[in-house]
Amino acid sequence: MHANGYTENNTMDNKDFCLQAHQLVDWIENYFKTLADRPVKSPLKPGEVLAQLPESPPQYPVDFDACFKAFESSILPGITHWQHPKFFAYFPANSSYPSILAEMLTSSLAVQCMSWQTSPAASELEQRVCEWLLKMMQLPSSWHGCIQSTASEATFTSLLSAIGHKSQYKNIEQGLKDCPTYTVYCSKEAHSSVEKAVKLSGLGLAQLRLIDTDAQLAMDVESLAKCIENDVNQGFSPLWLTACLGTTGTTAIDPLASIAKLCKRHGIWMHIDAAYAGSALICPEFRQQFESIVEADSLVFNPHKWLLTNFDCSIYFIKNKEALLNTFAMTPPYLKTDEDDEVNNYRDWGIPLGRRFRALKLWFVFCCYGVQGLQAFIRNHCQLAKTLQQKIDADPAFERLAPVPFNLICFRYKPARISDIDTLNALNKALMDALNASGKMYLTHTLIDDRFVLRLCIGAVSVTQTHLDEAWEQIKQQAFALADPN
Numbered sequence: 001m002h003a004n005g006y007t008e009n010n011t012m013d014n015k016d017f018c019l020q021a022h023q024l025v026d027w028i029e030n031y032f033k034t035l036a037d038r039p040v041k042s043p044l045k046p047g048e049v050l051a052q053l054p055e056s057p058p059q060y061p062v063d064f065d066a067c068f069k070a071f072e073s074s075i076l077p078g079i080t081h082w083q084h085p086k087f088f089a090y091f092p093a094n095s096s097y098p099s100i101l102a103e104m105l106t107s108s109l110a111v112q113c114m115s116w117q118t119s120p121a122a123s124e125l126e127q128r129v130c131e132w133l134l135k136m137m138q139l140p141s142s143w144h145g146c147i148q149s150t151a152s153e154a155t156f157t158s159l160l161s162a163i164g165h166k167s168q169y170k171n172i173e174q175g176l177k178d179c180p181t182y183t184v185y186c187s188k189e190a191h192s193s194v195e196k197a198v199k200l201s202g203l204g205l206a207q208l209r210l211i212d213t214d215a216q217l218a219m220d221v222e223s224l225a226k227c228i229e230n231d232v233n234q235g236f237s238p239l240w241l242t243a244c245l246g247t248t249g250t251t252a253i254d255p256l257a258s259i260a261k262l263c264k265r266h267g268i269w270m271h272i273d274a275a276y277a278g279s280a281l282i283c284p285e286f287r288q289q290f291e292s293i294v295e296a297d298s299l300v301f302n303p304h305k306w307l308l309t310n311f312d313c314s315i316y317f318i319k320n321k322e323a324l325l326n327t328f329a330m331t332p333p334y335l336k337t338d339e340d341d342e343v344n345n346y347r348d349w350g351i352p353l354g355r356r357f358r359a360l361k362l363w364f365v366f367c368c369y370g371v372q373g374l375q376a377f378i379r380n381h382c383q384l385a386k387t388l389q390q391k392i393d394a395d396p397a398f399e400r401l402a403p404v405p406f407n408l409i410c411f412r413y414k415p416a417r418i419s420d421i422d423t424l425n426a427l428n429k430a431l432m433d434a435l436n437a438s439g440k441m442y443l444t445h446t447l448i449d450d451r452f453v454l455r456l457c458i459g460a461v462s463v464t465q466t467h468l469d470e471a472w473e474q475i476k477q478q479a480f481a482l483a484d485p486n
């Protein structure tokens with residue numbers, strides 16, 4: 001013990017750790033076993049968790065058992081269960097047993113993966129799993145990949161690289177004052193992370209062109225072409241564009257081939273945001289639909305959404321590695337190592353210096369499932385979605401409002417006698433709230449042409465046909481009860 005009373009393992013020695021860890025694993029197993037019986041969405045109101053938590057931290061050690069009891073009584077009720085089989089909200093955030101176990105290793109090794117030297121295996125495994133992904137997705141082996149924390153971060157990284165590349169890195173010393181005024185593009189359905197990237201980049205939101213969408217909510221290429229032409233005529237310099245492969249609202253797909261042609265003609269950096277749907281590209285039948293993704297300059301997708309891998313794990317692919325390194329590399333004397341010229345120092349591939357060892361969980365997932373297992377996982381969800389889509393389409397009281405290219409269904413309740421949009425919107429909002437309050441499922445909404453639409457995304461690791469049959473019955477019963485309260 002130190003003079004001030006501190007001991008290195010004040011709270012837990014090796015034996016205690018072992019005991020607690022085994023108990024915790026049992027608890028986790030039981031959690032997954034009983035997960036379907038828990039309310040999906042936490043029913044708590046704002047402040048209810050806070051009210052349970054002491055206002056000041058404990059001055060003296062509390063034993064782990066007591067901490068764990070408090071976790072169960074005060075914290076767990078405030079958890080929305082993202083791994084619940086009837087979690088249909090937003091997009092899923094998959095986990096899986098191999099991924100969870102790998103995360104245990106990662107947090108035990110607790111290494112920083114900023115440089116090759118700070119853990120050679122982390123750097124080389126990250127390179128290899130990204131190369132595996134290029135193969136799995138039939139993308140050019142000349143592309144480079146790295147793991148970032150989120151799609152938002154990767155999209156921002158892409159924009160900054162594009163600015164550097166276009167300005168021949170003058171921006172790094174001089175800012176943009178001697179550069180032409182750059183313009184950037186995405187559709188009105190693009191994710192808010194695109195707008196955020198533009199905001200943060202210093203280009204100014206006035207330079208962001210939000211292009212109209214067509215009836216399928218995909219970018220309208222004619223509007224894009226006109227917009228670019230107009231910008232060029234006015235002396236602007238078109239710089240960067242984000243095309244969506246699976247929008248957040250409805251998984252709409254921008255016409256990548258025609259967009260790629262326009263980008264090539266005008267020297268625009270084409271970034272593809274496939275944050276959610278990108279995982280489907282490991283299946284040849286999906287990949288074949290998007291031949292022209294190889295025309296992109298960068299692409300992001302999130303295994304932490306729909307590929308069995310715990311958050312955070314976002315894959316950023318880039319064609320021009322120099323543009324990335326010229327923009328992000330920083331080598332102060334204290335980070336210089338002898339191997340810098342022959343290895344990947346991933347600190348130079350993005351914003352943060354410190355990085356978690358995220359490649360490990362991806363590697364465990366790839367090995368434990370195999371490519372075939374991963375493909376089967378994706379196909380199962382898409383097949384389940386097709387089955388439910390057919391039921392919705394066959395029911396005259398319901399209306400589907402967007403195509404279902406993957407596993408997200410956008411629909412609303414629309415009894416024949418109601419046509420007023422405000423009444424329908426209120427009815428569907430009430431339907432969603434009632435379903436979510438029931439604890440039986442969790443879904444969220446979007447607006448399509450001002451129409452309130454329920455989004456039902458089938459991406460939970462444990463979801464089965466039985467869960468969907470139950471959910472569909474519950475949705476119908478709740479809808480009929482609301483429309484006809486007697």
Ligand SMILES: *Cc1c(COP(=O)(O)O)cnc(C)c1O
Pocket residue numbers: 091149150151152153191193244246247248273274275276302314
């Ligand atoms: C989820 C999503 C994002 C944001 O993902 P993060 O990794 O949370 O930043 C961006 N684009 C699309 C299309 C998404 O679905």
